[in-house]
Amino acid sequence: MQGQTDDDRSSHSNDPRWGDLEMADMESGRTGGGSSIEGSDVDESSMNSTKALKGKTKGNTSGTEDEAYDVDMEGDDEYGDAAELSWKDLKVTSPDGKKVLLSEACGRVKGRFLAIMGPSGAGKTSLMNMLACRLAKAKGKGDQMVDGQKYNRSFLKKVSGYVMQDDLLFPDLTVKETLRYAAFLRLPAKMSRDDKLKRVDEVIVKIGLEHCKNTPVGSALKKGISGGERKRLCVAMELLMKPRLLFLDEPTSGLDGITALTLCRILRDLAHTENCTVVCTIHQPATQIFNLFDDLMILKSGKIVYHGPADEVVNHYAEAGFPCPMHTNPADHVLDVISPAKFTEEEIREADENAEKIRLLYTPPHVEDPPEKKRKKDKKDKAFPSRPSWFSQVWYLFLRAMQNVMRARMVLFAQLVQTIIFGILIGTVFLDIGRTQDGQRKRLPVLFFICINQGVFSALILINSFPSERLIVLRERASGAYYVSAYYVAKMMAEMLVQMFFPLLFSCIVYFLVGFQHDAGKFFIFVCFMELCSLTATSLALMISTFCRTVTLSITILPLALEICRLYGGFFLPPSKLPAYFSWLDALSFVKYSFTGIALNELTGLELYCTPSELVNGVCPITSGEQVIKSQGFDYITIWGCALVLIAMIIFFRILAFVGLRWVKG
Numbered sequence: 001m002q003g004q005t006d007d008d009r010s011s012h013s014n015d016p017r018w019g020d021l022e023m024a025d026m027e028s029g030r031t032g033g034g035s036s037i038e039g040s041d042v043d044e045s046s047m048n049s050t051k052a053l054k055g056k057t058k059g060n061t062s063g064t065e066d067e068a069y070d071v072d073m074e075g076d077d078e079y080g081d082a083a084e085l086s087w088k089d090l091k092v093t094s095p096d097g098k099k100v101l102l103s104e105a106c107g108r109v110k111g112r113f114l115a116i117m118g119p120s121g122a123g124k125t126s127l128m129n130m131l132a133c134r135l136a137k138a139k140g141k142g143d144q145m146v147d148g149q150k151y152n153r154s155f156l157k158k159v160s161g162y163v164m165q166d167d168l169l170f171p172d173l174t175v176k177e178t179l180r181y182a183a184f185l186r187l188p189a190k191m192s193r194d195d196k197l198k199r200v201d202e203v204i205v206k207i208g209l210e211h212c213k214n215t216p217v218g219s220a221l222k223k224g225i226s227g228g229e230r231k232r233l234c235v236a237m238e239l240l241m242k243p244r245l246l247f248l249d250e251p252t253s254g255l256d257g258i259t260a261l262t263l264c265r266i267l268r269d270l271a272h273t274e275n276c277t278v279v280c281t282i283h284q285p286a287t288q289i290f291n292l293f294d295d296l297m298i299l300k301s302g303k304i305v306y307h308g309p310a311d312e313v314v315n316h317y318a319e320a321g322f323p324c325p326m327h328t329n330p331a332d333h334v335l336d337v338i339s340p341a342k343f344t345e346e347e348i349r350e351a352d353e354n355a356e357k358i359r360l361l362y363t364p365p366h367v368e369d370p371p372e373k374k375r376k377k378d379k380k381d382k383a384f385p386s387r388p389s390w391f392s393q394v395w396y397l398f399l400r401a402m403q404n405v406m407r408a409r410m411v412l413f414a415q416l417v418q419t420i421i422f423g424i425l426i427g428t429v430f431l432d433i434g435r436t437q438d439g440q441r442k443r444l445p446v447l448f449f450i451c452i453n454q455g456v457f458s459a460l461i462l463i464n465s466f467p468s469e470r471l472i473v474l475r476e477r478a479s480g481a482y483y484v485s486a487y488y489v490a491k492m493m494a495e496m497l498v499q500m501f502f503p504l505l506f507s508c509i510v511y512f513l514v515g516f517q518h519d520a521g522k523f524f525i526f527v528c529f530m531e532l533c534s535l536t537a538t539s540l541a542l543m544i545s546t547f548c549r550t551v552t553l554s555i556t557i558l559p560l561a562l563e564i565c566r567l568y569g570g571f572f573l574p575p576s577k578l579p580a581y582f583s584w585l586d587a588l589s590f591v592k593y594s595f596t597g598i599a600l601n602e603l604t605g606l607e608l609y610c611t612p613s614e615l616v617n618g619v620c621p622i623t624s625g626e627q628v629i630k631s632q633g634f635d636y637i638t639i640w641g642c643a644l645v646l647i648a649m650i651i652f653f654r655i656l657a658f659v660g661l662r663w664v665k666g
Ligand SMILES: Nc1ncnc2c1ncn2[C@@H]1O[C@H](COP(=O)(O)OP(=O)(O)O)[C@@H](O)[C@H]1O
Pocket: 035, 036, 037, 038, 094, 095, 099, 101, 118, 119, 120, 121, 122, 123, 124, 125, 126, 127, 137, 138
């Protein structure tokens, strides 16, 4: 790394490579299935590690067991050198098999900085995703080996890192916090906390983020660290694990010249001094960046035009009849020759012919066939130490989630203000409704309105925040950072802890302003129902957002679901008057159970009276809450029945949400 002393270097070369060993396989599923053409298009699944080691890498491998790779660290110092990545006769086609995205690709690289270049659409990302077992929507086949042995996604997670083109990070965490959480979640359980922190500090210095380590990462909407720093942070997160192999998709896109150069220097040093094979795709690098590459692979229309040392490419082109003009960036030259200047038929044909001429001079490297026998679990494989336990993952993810919630102060503040304002508004509109017949007419509307209010707002807040976080989670999962279940449990705990406060505050304001029955027990039940109502609504929203995947779709579907819950909420059409054929929809409405629950709570034991003007023929029509319960048909269920149904709904929605998070991808 820049500014690194010789001492540093030697200490690293002696360092047992604990770091690269952790990316243990997390969850079961498909492996390296289809094709991901954009970086974000990831197949997040992985395989059971034991299987992984046996698995064939034919682009589509699969496995279903759900077991952590939990082998003691022994012989770890043997895992020191850079990975040799080789591939033979790779072919990638579109999902329908009609379009060939990459063909006849052979290559080998070890401990060097390899850049994959080519005009856009040449198949660079396809090749890299194939090598990284991250094809999501296309099909691939061929042999790909690490150290001469076939590998698959699960194995790769343990030895390699992948930096995507678009970096997704939590905007509210600082650089240092981001790295710390990554370290706590991904570094081996056996490594001490201090060592993990030390490792974070080391990486921060190495990658040049010292000056901004306490700056929030930020996002498009919130100012934070710069684009180059973000990119470096993404690389740093992978470096924590000391990968033997690092993939980067267009790491320099969107960066200015100097920033891109700094980043590439870091990558080159990584290959030269840190025993890491670096493979990146890059589009039109500047001369200085080009000079940093050790190896170059040039692709055109899915075929390799050149693969070899970067400093020989100019001679290679010259031999084929395309000498590089003086004062021209060789990177521009090698691409210009094979790219049509204009999209006329003639230009396109000429570019194709040029590429063909150059390709004819290129001899693919000889790549040994992988041994037929399956990868054995050898001593090196045993060097993968166990990752942090499920419980410690939950703990760190919980801390991170809490930090994220607390940092999003504006949202919390808005929610606080909203709760107070609505509490006061409802409380004053229905101020002290009393026990007269007139007050009684208002009682059910205010109870219903309260349920709607608690149900809708919490759901809306969640629907906006969850889908964006979902992408980060999918990505972290793709790199094997943690169990989805650990994330889910942590997230639920953090969210509930914060969200419990608002219904409580709301209840305190509304209950006494409206003047419901002054009874501690009844107030307590009221609060419980407010909590349950809000929790059911957020569970429903969570479920919808994990299945809908995007905010746009979620906010289209959620109001529909909420509207149905409201319509069948037991107010507009009391349970006693509901047509039988709609009773199932009615049964699904969480609003109905919240409303019925608080209505039963409030009406039971309520004594009502009439003012003289309210008497009908000298008789007071309604004298007790029980009468209302009967006439509305609320007595089909008890308070506890309502609470149990809501709890069951919360559990049901949350289990479904987990299923969505775990299995619905993209
Ligand atoms: N799933 C797919 N189905 C059909 N065509 C695809 C698919 N994925 C990618 N392609 C096409 O394959 C070509 C190579 O894509 P890609 O590897 O992303 O190129 P690069 O990264 O070099 O710009 C492009 O022309 C792209 O449009």
